[in-house]
Amino acid sequence: MFVATTVNHTSPNLETAALIALLRAPGARWQQIADDVEEAGSARQVLDRGPTGEQASMFGEGAASEDLTAHIADLGAWAREGMSVLTVLDADYPENLRTVYDRPPLIFVAGDLCPEDSRSVAVVGTRRPTGDGITRARRIAHHLAASGYTVASGLATGIDTTAHTAALEVGGRTVAVIGTGLRRAYPRENAGLQARIAKEGAVISQFLPDAPPTRRSFPMRNGVMSGLALATVVVEAGEISGSRMQARLALQHNRPVFLLRSLLEHDWAASMERRPGVYVVDEPEQITEAIQRLTSTALPTA
Amino acid sequence: MATVGELSDPYANFMRTPRRGASCCATCMTFVEPAYQRCYLCSSNQRWLTAVLPISYAERSGQLHTNLAGYKRWPPAIAARTRLQLAAVLWRFLLGHESCLATAAEIDRFDLVTTVPSSDAARDEHHPLRTIVGQIAEPTRDRYERVLRRSTIAVEERGGDPRRFTAVRSLAGERVLLIDDTWTTGARAQTAAAALLAAGASTVAALVIGRFINPKYADNAARLAEVPRTFSWEMCGLHAP
Numbered sequence: 001m002f003v004a005t006t007v008n009h010t011s012p013n014l015e016t017a018a019l020i021a022l023l024r025a026p027g028a029r030w031q032q033i034a035d036d037v038e039e040a041g042s043a044r045q046v047l048d049r050g051p052t053g054e055q056a057s058m059f060g061e062g063a064a065s066e067d068l069t070a071h072i073a074d075l076g077a078w079a080r081e082g083m084s085v086l087t088v089l090d091a092d093y094p095e096n097l098r099t100v101y102d103r104p105p106l107i108f109v110a111g112d113l114c115p116e117d118s119r120s121v122a123v124v125g126t127r128r129p130t131g132d133g134i135t136r137a138r139r140i141a142h143h144l145a146a147s148g149y150t151v152a153s154g155l156a157t158g159i160d161t162t163a164h165t166a167a168l169e170v171g172g173r174t175v176a177v178i179g180t181g182l183r184r185a186y187p188r189e190n191a192g193l194q195a196r197i198a199k200e201g202a203v204i205s206q207f208l209p210d211a212p213p214t215r216r217s218f219p220m221r222n223g224v225m226s227g228l229a230l231a232t233v234v235v236e237a238g239e240i241s242g243s244r245m246q247a248r249l250a251l252q253h254n255r256p257v258f259l260l261r262s263l264l265e266h267d268w269a270a271s272m273e274r275r276p277g278v279y280v281v282d283e284p285e286q287i288t289e290a291i292q293r294l295t296s297t298a299l300p301t302a
Numbered sequence: 303m304a305t306v307g308e309l310s311d312p313y314a315n316f317m318r319t320p321r322r323g324a325s326c327c328a329t330c331m332t333f334v335e336p337a338y339q340r341c342y343l344c345s346s347n348q349r350w351l352t353a354v355l356p357i358s359y360a361e362r363s364g365q366l367h368t369n370l371a372g373y374k375r376w377p378p379a380i381a382a383r384t385r386l387q388l389a390a391v392l393w394r395f396l397l398g399h400e401s402c403l404a405t406a407a408e409i410d411r412f413d414l415v416t417t418v419p420s421s422d423a424a425r426d427e428h429h430p431l432r433t434i435v436g437q438i439a440e441p442t443r444d445r446y447e448r449v450l451r452r453s454t455i456a457v458e459e460r461g462g463d464p465r466r467f468t469a470v471r472s473l474a475g476e477r478v479l480l481i482d483d484t485w486t487t488g489a490r491a492q493t494a495a496a497a498l499l500a501a502g503a504s505t506v507a508a509l510v511i512g513r514f515i516n517p518k519y520a521d522n523a524a525r526l527a528e529v530p531r532t533f534s535w536e537m538c539g540l541h542a543p
Contacts, residue, residue, distance in 0.1 A: 035363050095380050101368040118379070251315040254365055254387075277312035293304040297382055299438060300306045300390050 017071040018043035019087050019106055023208075024071075034105040038088045078209055082198070083182050084109050094118065100227035100253040104206035107224070110182050111202035117175055120150040121291065122225050122250075124243040125159025125235035133159060133236035136260060138166040140233060143284035145172020149291075152177060152229045154221060154242070155190055155197070159235050164197060174201045177228060179221035181211035204228070222246035226253050231291055233258040237266075244268050251277050256294060258287050309390035310535075316365040317358035317391075318529050320513055320539035325525070329354055330488050331513055331539050333525040343487050347462035350495035353406035353507040355539055356485055357395050360512025361526060370483045370512050373430055385430050388511065389438035392481070396441040396509070399538040403479070406540050407507040412479035414503075415442040416449050418494045419467060421459065423452055435481050442481070449473065449501070450494055457493075466493040469501030478506045485510040 022033050022043060037043045047066060075085065086093045087106040095118050097103050121144050125137060141151045141163045151167035153160040155176040167174040176197045178186070182205050185191035197203050206224050207217060222242050226232055232250040234257065237243035247257045257278045263269035264280065273280055279290055320331040327334050329344040331354070338345070360367040373384040404411055417435050420426035436446035450467045457463035478498050482491050485508075495506040517523040 031363065095377050099368065099372055099376060099380055099384070101363055101365045251312065252365060254312050254316065254369065256312065276314045293308065295383060296303055297386070298303040300304050300309050300386060300393075302306055302393075302440060 013072065013075065014068060015043050015089055016085050016087055016106070017068040017075055018047045019089075020071045020074065020085075021066055021068060022047055023105060030105055031102050034088050034103055037105060041089065043087070043089065078108070081183075081209075082110055083209060086113075094228055096120070096230060097224065097227040100223075102223060103227055104224055106206070108182050108205045108207075108209060109202050110198035111200070113175070113202045113204070114173075116148075117150045117173065117202070117228075118230075119148060120152045120175060120229040121287070122152040122229035122232040122246070123159070123163035123235060124153055124222075124225070124232065124237070124246055125163075126237050126241060126243065127156050127158040127160075129158045129162070129236050132262070134162050136262075137162040137235045140235065140284045140287065141166035141172070141174075142170050143288065145170050145174075147288045149173075149230075149288070150175055150201070152225055154178065154218075154225060155194055155203070156242075157187055157190065159237075159243075161190060161193065163235075164193060168196070168200060175228070176201070176203045177221055177225040178203060178205050179207075179218040180213045181205055181207045181209040183209040184212065186213045218242055219245050223249045223253075226250040226255060229255065230295060231256045231258060231287070233260075233287060234263060234269075235260055237263065237269075239266060239268050244272075247272060247278075251275055256290065258290070304386075304390075306390045306393050309387050310394045313358075313366070313387065313391050314533040314535070317533040318531060319533055319537050320356050320359055321529060322539055322541075330485055331356055331359075332515065333520070333522055343489070347489060347492060348464070348496070350464070350492050350499055350506065351480070351508050352408070352505045353403055353540075354485070354488075354491070354510070355399065355403045355406070355508070356510045356513035357391065357538075358512055358533065359515050359526065359529065360484060362514065362516045362518075366512050367484075367514065373483075374425070381430065385434055386438065388483070389434040392434060392509075392511065393439040393441055394535060395538070396439070398535055399540070400441060400479070400509075402538050402540045403507050403509060407477070407505050409477050409505055411477070412507070413445065413476045414447060414449070414473070415445040415479045415481065416447055416498070418480065418482040418490050419450050419452055421452075421490065426452070431481070431483055442479070445479075450497055453497075460487055460489055462489050462492060464493050464496030464500070466490070467497040469497050472502050473498060474502040475504050476502070478503045480506055480508045482508065482510045484512045484514050486514045 036046045137159045145167045150173040152175045153163040164174045180186050185194050226249045234243045250257045325336050327341040328339050332341050334341050417431050420429050435442045449469050453468040455465045457466045491508045498506045
């Protein structure tokens with residue numbers, strides 16, 4: 001069985017369990033854990049080092065071989081429900097996400113991420129869209145899907161729901177990044193869409209499967225969505241919005257941000273327009289043209 | 303095909319022009335106590351470089367530091383994309399500020415451009431920094447030559463032993479621009495300069511993309527917080543206010 005007698009450092013299952021143990025420890029700092037684990041190339045090793053700093057003396061040297069049995073049992077249960085776990089140690093951890101400084105140490109996935117999802121574009125916006133907003137979101141999602149991009153969004157009501165469904169209705173790929181654990185659906189009325197995206201695309205969460213929605217979880221989710229995508233497109237969003245937050249994070253992540261011209265009536269968008277890496281667009285084609293230029297392997301020109 | 307401007311633009315969102323003057327090391331621009339002119343490493347190790355210019359501070363685990371480590375080990379597609387971006391950053395910065403570094407080194411121009419070899423001999427065979435400097439960046443590619451190799455003498459990895467590298471040819475009188483991605487202790491760049499001078503170079507100055515800053519060290523976090531979170535291509539560490 002899995003009792004920790006001989007520990008195989010190369011066993012992916014034990015590595016994932018060790019990472020879960022690190023994340024469940026009180027006061028765990030995710031970014032630090034991701035950095036440490038990637039640097040060591042092993043979560044077991046980081047776990048065996050034990051708590052650092054002040055806490056170290058309380059646990060002594062032997063706290064090292066923490067029993068992973070419970071975490072391994074959880075992994076098994078999650079797998080039986082169709083959830084997989086990808087950690088920064090896994091080769092198939094999404095490559096765009098790997099390159100952002102605050103990448104989550106692991107993500108839970110319902111459905112299947114495929115290599116083509118590295119060509120994802122996030123389309124986000126308000127929960128209370130206007131008719132024009134919905135029309136624009138649909139056109140953008142249709143164009144992205146038709147151009148072979150995966151449409152990423154946050155499975156919220158409004159623009160997010162429109163973006164996901166528009167991608168699906170033209171047979172495109174869509175990926176949802178949610179702010180709760182995968183066992184939950186928020187808002188509840190999107191449970192059906194969540195199940196459909198899990199079946200036809202992928203639903204991603206950086207939170208443990210039972211995690212409830214919190215004030216902090218949604219902005220954190222926006223960071224992961226930004227990291228997962230090549231670029232973020234903001235369709236319609238007010239002064240206080242997750243979409244505005246995501247645009248800000250995308251710039252910190254070295255990702256371009258596309259603002260629809262109609263957004264410029266808002267002060268936040270008018271001031272963000274002046275930041276480097278921000279594009280104001282009128283037509284969906286302008287988005288894919290810019291992304292193509294920015295991801296081309298051709299030598300740049302002066 | 304993107305322009306250098308478009309590829310480098312987004313870096314201004316997370317790069318930060320290093321400071322010069324009081325409370326910053328006169329050599330590598332890291333933070334020091336006001337009583338000191340140089341940081342501990344720059345004052346205790348021998349300084350072979352005439353001038354050093356980092357494009358930006360690179361805070362540990364910040365986006366620039368992540369990219370500077372990642373372009374050497376990420377999956378091929380994303381590494382290639384990052385390599386082009388870093389080349390664009392170097393290209394644009396050199397167009398604006400190579401002359402600032404030359405002036406600081408008291409010369410009018412650099413004759414030769416080279417890079418610091420990787421600490422890992424196997425990895426050095428395909429070092430992406432050589433592609434950036436020697437093949438992509440227009441301001442450097444025509445003057446680039448791989449003149450440094452690791453010597454066969456074993457030296458302490460973080461120390462200042464000038465025997466670490468050796469030049470493959472005589473550099474009589476040449477003025478050399480040495481480029482590296484990250485300055486951490488400065489030991490590698492300084493010893494690379496030692497090898498170039500030993501081969502006859504008349505002067506060596508270094509340009510690095512990121513001056514690594516560990517926010518957990520001393521009061522670095524507070525000091526970093528004082529540096530504006532803005533970056534202008536018009537400004538460099540040698541002319542920062």
